[in-house]
Amino acid sequence: MIKRSFIGLAKPQLKYGSLEDTHSLKQISTPKEITLLSNCPFDKKNLLFKKKEAVKTGQKLLLYKESDEYVVSSVTGQVSSISSYTGDFGRSYTAIAVEVADDEEIDDEFKSAAGGSKNATLEIVKNYLAFVPGNPPVKLFSDKSKPVNKIVVCCADSDLLITTNQYVVKSYIDAIKNGISVLKTITGINDIIMVASQGQMHELSATGEKVEQVNDTYPSALPHLIMKDILGKVVPAGKSPEDIGVCFISAEAVASIGNAFSNGQIPVTKIFTLVKKDGSKLLVSARIGTPASEIFKAFNITLNENDRIIFGGPMTGSSVYSEDHPVQPDTDAVIIQDKEDIPVISDYPCTNCGDCIRVCPANIQINLLVRFLESGQYEEAAEQYDLFSCIECGLCSYVCVSGMPIFQYIRSAKYELDRANTAEATNNG
Amino acid sequence: MADNNKFIVSHAPFWHDGSKISLRNYNMALAALPAILLGIIYYGMPAVGVISLSISSAIIWELVFCRVTKRSITIGDGNAAIIGLLFGMLLPATAPWWLVIIGTLVAIIIGKQIYGGIGGNPFNPVVVAMAILMISWKDIFDFNEALINYDFDFAMIYPLAALKHFGVSAVDSFSTGDLLMGKQSGGIGSTFGLGLIAGGIYLIVRGIIRWEISLSFLFGVFITALIFNLVDSARYAGPVIHLFTGYTLIGVFFLATEDSSSPVNFIPMLIYGAGAGLMTVLIRNIGVYVDGVIFALLIMNLVNPLLDKIKPKAIGKVA
Numbered sequence: 142m143i144k145r146s147f148i149g150l151a152k153p154q155l156k157y158g159s160l161e162d163t164h165s166l167k168q169i170s171t172p173k174e175i176t177l178l179s180n181c182p183f184d185k186k187n188l189l190f191k192k193k194e195a196v197k198t199g200q201k202l203l204l205y206k207e208s209d210e211y212v213v214s215s216v217t218g219q220v221s222s223i224s225s226y227t228g229d230f231g232r233s234y235t236a237i238a239v240e241v242a243d244d245e246e247i248d249d250e251f252k253s254a255a256g257g258s259k260n261a262t263l264e265i266v267k268n269y270l271a272f273v274p275g276n277p278p279v280k281l282f283s284d285k286s287k288p289v290n291k292i293v294v295c296c297a298d299s300d301l302l303i304t305t306n307q308y309v310v311k312s313y314i315d316a317i318k319n320g321i322s323v324l325k326t327i328t329g330i331n332d333i334i335m336v337a338s339q340g341q342m343h344e345l346s347a348t349g350e351k352v353e354q355v356n357d358t359y360p361s362a363l364p365h366l367i368m369k370d371i372l373g374k375v376v377p378a379g380k381s382p383e384d385i386g387v388c389f390i391s392a393e394a395v396a397s398i399g400n401a402f403s404n405g406q407i408p409v410t411k412i413f414t415l416v417k418k419d420g421s422k423l424l425v426s427a428r429i430g431t432p433a434s435e436i437f438k439a440f441n442i443t444l445n446e447n448d449r450i451i452f453g454g455p456m457t458g459s460s461v462y463s464e465d466h467p468v469q470p471d472t473d474a475v476i477i478q479d480k481e482d483i484p485v486i487s488d489y490p491c492t493n494c495g496d497c498i499r500v501c502p503a504n505i506q507i508n509l510l511v512r513f514l515e516s517g518q519y520e521e522a523a524e525q526y527d528l529f530s531c532i533e534c535g536l537c538s539y540v541c542v543s544g545m546p547i548f549q550y551i552r553s554a555k556y557e558l559d560r561a562n563t564a565e566a567t568n569n570g
Numbered sequence: 571m572a573d574n575n576k577f578i579v580s581h582a583p584f585w586h587d588g589s590k591i592s593l594r595n596y597n598m599a600l601a602a603l604p605a606i607l608l609g610i611i612y613y614g615m616p617a618v619g620v621i622s623l624s625i626s627s628a629i630i631w632e633l634v635f636c637r638v639t640k641r642s643i644t645i646g647d648g649n650a651a652i653i654g655l656l657f658g659m660l661l662p663a664t665a666p667w668w669l670v671i672i673g674t675l676v677a678i679i680i681g682k683q684i685y686g687g688i689g690g691n692p693f694n695p696v697v698v699a700m701a702i703l704m705i706s707w708k709d710i711f712d713f714n715e716a717l718i719n720y721d722f723d724f725a726m727i728y729p730l731a732a733l734k735h736f737g738v739s740a741v742d743s744f745s746t747g748d749l750l751m752g753k754q755s756g757g758i759g760s761t762f763g764l765g766l767i768a769g770g771i772y773l774i775v776r777g778i779i780r781w782e783i784s785l786s787f788l789f790g791v792f793i794t795a796l797i798f799n800l801v802d803s804a805r806y807a808g809p810v811i812h813l814f815t816g817y818t819l820i821g822v823f824f825l826a827t828e829d830s831s832s833p834v835n836f837i838p839m840l841i842y843g844a845g846a847g848l849m850t851v852l853i854r855n856i857g858v859y860v861d862g863v864i865f866a867l868l869i870m871n872l873v874n875p876l877l878d879k880i881k882p883k884a885i886g887k888v889a
Contacts, residue, residue, distance in 0.1 A: 142585045142586070142588075143585065143587070144587055144588040145587035145588050145589050145777075147776070148775055148776070148777070149589075149775070149776045149777020149778065150774060150775055150776070150777045150781070151777075153587055229581075301585075365885075365886075369885060375885055375886050376885075376886050377886045377887075377888050378884065378885075378886040378887050378888060379886075380886070444575055444577070445575065446575050446576055447576065447577070447578055448575070448577055448578070449577055449578045449579070449580075449584065450577055451584050453582075455582075455583060455584045455585045456582055456583040456584075456585065457582050457583070458582055458584065459581070459582065460577070460578065460579045460580060460581075460584065461577070461579070462576075462577055462579045463577075464575070464577075476584070478578075478584060480578065483578055483584070484584075484585065484586030484588075485586075486580060489591065489647075489688070489689075490686070490687065490688060490689040490690065491689050492591060492688055492689040492829045492830055493689055493829045493830045493832075493834060494594070494829045494834075495780060495829070495834030496589070496777070498834045498835065502885075503884055503885045503886070504881075504882040504883060504884045504885055505884050506835075506878075506881050506884075508834055509878075527884035527887055529886075530884035530885055530886050530887055532885070535582050535583035536583075538582075538583050538586070539583050539585055539586055539587055540587050540589065541586075541589075542589045542590065542591055542594060543591060543689070544586065544590070546580070546581060548581060548582060548583060549580070549581035549582075552581065
């Protein structure tokens with residue numbers, strides 16, 4: 142954890158992680174059981190498959206009737222359970238557990254559908270590659286209401302400590318090249334920009350694509366700031382980059398698409414950065430769906446009561462309540478925090494010290510905003526105090542002298558407003 | 571079985587820079603120490619008595635209030651101690667015990683707690699207490715009279731009072747060096763200019779107070795005093811006298827910068843500081859009070875919410 146420097150006048154300098162101090166890739170063997178999580182809420186009646194159904198590695202599993210949501214099995218075996226899983230803000234997921242069989246069989250449905258890179262179509266990518274490592278936003282490419290006219294490939298990692306994308310760029314540059322040409326073919330968009338850290342510039346310039354450099358200090362590599370500082374387009378408050386025609390995709394996702402077409406096989410191995418309690422980092426590759434406990438076992442990590450497991454980075458990730466939580470296509474990091482290192486969150490009020498104002502990259506009046514959020518006046522917060530300008534970097538909570546969970550207040554306010562709007566729309570509709 | 575472990579689940583971010591309210595307050599106490607030490611060296615045990623009583627009674631009032639209103643006990647954050655400390659620094663060493671206790675009562679209860687405690691006070695609690703006491707017991711704050719029994723190797727007159735009553739010639743004998751070294755009459759911790767400046771710079775470097783407020787306050791005092799001085803140098807003293815006497819320096823670094831009652835945006839901070847400086851000199855030069863810092867700060871505290879409306883545009887904000 143990076144602490145405040147003695148000279149507190151300066152803004153905190155949170156440097157992104159680099160590959161140099163990260164140990165090289167270790168592979169984790171396929172566990173006995175994996176769990177695939179789908180964003181679809183669990184709905185027993187409309188399930189398209191049952192327990193005990195046999196699945197092959199790389200097989201697409203459509204979940205429900207009248208829905209095109211699917212997961213891709215990362216192992217060969219049989220479905221052992223299908224259940225509901227509750228995540229942040231009470232979101233419901235469908236969890237499909239698969240018991241792994243001894244012999245692995247590769248599903249060939251994708252191969253016969255795809256053929257080769259030359260025949261890549263948007264339809265195939267949409268139908269088979271939504272669940273690959275890096276979680277490509279395939280739906281955005283075909284969303285007619287928000288046409289995409291520019292693609293940004295993030296080669297730098299967006300949160301601290303993580304080196305996953307940097308590793309992918311270094312090791313699979315050919316797959317990325319291939320992936321970019323596939324993207325160009327299927328979307329017809331030639332305006333593709335790679336955003337990279339300083340150390341990657343040389344390597345990426347060789348690809349012949351347009352490369353822009355991103356600052357090495359957090360939160361420069363967050364999409365909203367890339368939009369503002371590199372593309373010169375400010376995303377309107379409450380909108381996302383795709384609303385104004387820019388689609389962000391991680392380098393790993395591009396590599397996955399490239400690999401899928403060159404190997405004729407849907408990639409099922411996720412690379413992520415594992416950060417141990419002592420802060421040492423290593424890169425790990427594991428099948429999607431591998432439970433966290435398997436990772437800990439492989440690296441002799443013991444967890445104690447009141448420790449914390451974080452999926453994602455230290456600023457924007459999410460903590461999970463079970464060691465069984467699986468690696469997902471977008472899990473770029475797994476961080477274990479010792480209970481001694483967990484900062485205390487307090488219910489102290491804002492003292493108006495102004496540290497958050499100085500650190501906020503979005504110029505939000507957090508000292509005022511937080512007073513409204515604390516008292517649940519979300520609409521005023523949104524109308525008068527720029528709630529929706531927040532780009533969710535978490536720096537306000539990081540510097541808060543009172544130790545207020547400001548970022549959590551902001552997220553729950555956005556969530557509550559969204560829920561109220563949805564309810565209103567349903568009632569009116 | 572490992573599965574029985576319960577983990578801490580909370581929202582991002584999972585890091586914190588380690589700053590704390592208590593750390594800020596203890597650093598502030600540290601920064602105030604040089605000025606207090608010199609006061610104690612000059613005034614001896616009575617000064618120790620006033621400062622100690624002020625700090626302890628402030629803490630006790632806070633404790634009592636928290637108990638009575640059944641709120642969580644907040645004396646550990648050091649804020650009550652700082653209020654007591656700063657209040658003590660403003661008092662003459664001869665201040666009677668009941669005045670100190672009433673002062674901290676006003677500061678803690680009326681200045682801070684009735685607004686909901688730390689962070690809720692619209693006025694600096696210390697300044698509120700001082701204003702009320704200065705109006706109620708004028709004589710005690712007449713430093714010439716209060717400190718009449720002290721005899722030092724420097725002129726034991728309160729420069730601002732001399733200035734008010736006898737004109738510029740009365741303060742000619744004060745050299746800048748003497749003023750900075752605390753060779754003047756005044757509050758226990760408010761006369762040692764160099765110590766206050768050193769403490770202020772320490773707090774600025776540590777990021778505990780906002781330099782914009784302090785610098786613009788100094789600038790405001792300097793420019794206003796300079797203008798007065800240029801217009802009529804026989805009636806109005808030059809900027810140096812105004813900068814290094816009375817409560818100017820303690821006001822600049824310790825009172826004006828109180829978090830809750832001061833603005834946080836860049837331009838408002840400049841206006842707030844400069845406005846306080848301007849008001850200070852106006853009250854000193856044409857008002858009835860000898861020193862203007864306390865009332866200048868009260869007025870600027872009042873304007874603070876309005877000033878903070880001048881804010882930078884949030885990114886992506888439409889219209």
